[in-house]
Amino acid sequence: MGLLEPWHIIIIIIVFGCIFGIPCAIIGSYRKIGAFAGFLLGLFLNIIGLIIVICLSPKDVQPFVYSNESIPDQLKKYKELLDSGAITEAEYNLQKSRLLNTPPRV
Secondary structure: OOOOOHHHHHHHHHHHHHHHHHHHHHHHHOEOOOHHHHHHHHHHHOHHHHHHHHHOOEOOOOOOOOOOOOHHHHHHHHHHHHHHOOOOHHHHHHHHHHHHOOOOOO
């Protein structure tokens, strides 16, 4: 055969796939894509997959929501939603703790 036999090429593909797949999996676990999909991108696309995974937005990005309502009014609104069954008690408690932990607006 020539310089590279078929099994050499397979080994090279696996090595380069793991070199880029593992970091993509680690970075992807902190992104919306997840670890498995990040690994697959790194495995098949190598450096391009790594760039894609790095450019994706993180999991915990929450948009800033500004409300003109006072905190007691917002709490009342969430309590009404809880009483009507539109939200669960866990969701109500989450919103309540979020509202009570926010600094007062000036």
